[in-house]
Amino acid sequence: MKMKQQASASSQIFLPSTSLLGKVAVITGSSRSIGASIARHMGEQGANVVVNYVNDVAAAEEVVQAIRSHGKGGAIAVRADSSTLEGGKLLLDEAVKTFGKIDILVLNAGIMGSKTLNEVDEAFFDQHFNINVKAPLFMAKAVAPLLPSPGGRIIFFSSSLTTASTVTPNALCYLATKGAIEQIARVLAKDLGSRHITVNTISPGPVDTPQFREGKAQSVLDSIAKQNPFRRLGEPDDIAPIVAFLASQAAQWITGQNIRVNGGFVV
Numbered sequence: 001m002k003m004k005q006q007a008s009a010s011s012q013i014f015l016p017s018t019s020l021l022g023k024v025a026v027i028t029g030s031s032r033s034i035g036a037s038i039a040r041h042m043g044e045q046g047a048n049v050v051v052n053y054v055n056d057v058a059a060a061e062e063v064v065q066a067i068r069s070h071g072k073g074g075a076i077a078v079r080a081d082s083s084t085l086e087g088g089k090l091l092l093d094e095a096v097k098t099f100g101k102i103d104i105l106v107l108n109a110g111i112m113g114s115k116t117l118n119e120v121d122e123a124f125f126d127q128h129f130n131i132n133v134k135a136p137l138f139m140a141k142a143v144a145p146l147l148p149s150p151g152g153r154i155i156f157f158s159s160s161l162t163t164a165s166t167v168t169p170n171a172l173c174y175l176a177t178k179g180a181i182e183q184i185a186r187v188l189a190k191d192l193g194s195r196h197i198t199v200n201t202i203s204p205g206p207v208d209t210p211q212f213r214e215g216k217a218q219s220v221l222d223s224i225a226k227q228n229p230f231r232r233l234g235e236p237d238d239i240a241p242i243v244a245f246l247a248s249q250a251a252q253w254i255t256g257q258n259i260r261v262n263g264g265f266v267v
């Protein structure tokens, strides 16, 4: 009886929460698609969100208004090129200037170009590594000293294609960058873990976004959709709640992991 009382008393005290109330989250590439869904979900959980865009200010402002109208978290839109070190720094500076701190960094912005070995050139390679690897790594470096210890969160984005046998030859540079980011996340989890900051990777399967649709015929999209047991493409809202959960206190014991959110596309 005594033990039972102790257990229930301790669970009342220590039960970690999925709420993000009062947290500040910076999400690169969050005016549309997966990033926008993450921003909305985190706002619904109470976070103050920095919505990042590079072209589409109207889309970014729409996300900001959706978060503000929900009435829990605040939001601002920041134009910054997240493929450059300067853009990343600007984003972090604006977050601190507006909200006073940063708790969560989600490195979602990325490109998925399509070229085989025969077609690839240096500019294409550099473009992919700049936005998918170099800028996220240096944003992680810049944010690390600012993150709370314990409680800081860094979440990188890879792809379930890094482990799918259906990989195609034109995914050369894209998957080289995603492989690199997965390794960066593993190592940083060991490094920043000493300060009780978690570092994880989210690896979606095919998600119905403009980036994913680009250059694909409907028949190709249909055949990809059939490659998971749900027989549909993923939606941004399939991905976002998992990112919000990983950012929460409830996920304090998950670090160094690559979470494949793909409806069974790769098992």
Ligand SMILES: NC(=O)c1ccc[n+]([C@@H]2O[C@H](COP(=O)([O-])OP(=O)(O)OC[C@H]3O[C@@H](n4cnc5c(N)ncnc54)[C@H](OP(=O)(O)O)[C@@H]3O)[C@@H](O)[C@H]2O)c1
Pocket (backbone or CB within 6 Å): 028, 029, 030, 031, 032, 033, 034, 035, 036, 052, 053, 054, 055, 056, 057, 059, 080, 081, 082, 083, 107, 108, 109, 110, 111, 112, 131, 157, 158, 159, 160, 203, 204, 205, 206, 207, 208, 209, 210, 211, 212
């Ligand atoms: N979709 C998939 O099937 C899939 C699968 C696996 C992994 N992923 C990964 O998931 C992440 C998001 O993909 P997505 O499909 O949602 O992308 P998306 O549809 O292309 O959306 C891109 C978002 O990023 C912003 N953005 C693009 N370049 C930027 C830059 N240089 N600086 C700042 N913001 C920038 C865009 O803003 P603007 O509106 O201003 O252009 C937009 O908000 C990527 O890392 C991708 O590799 C996607």
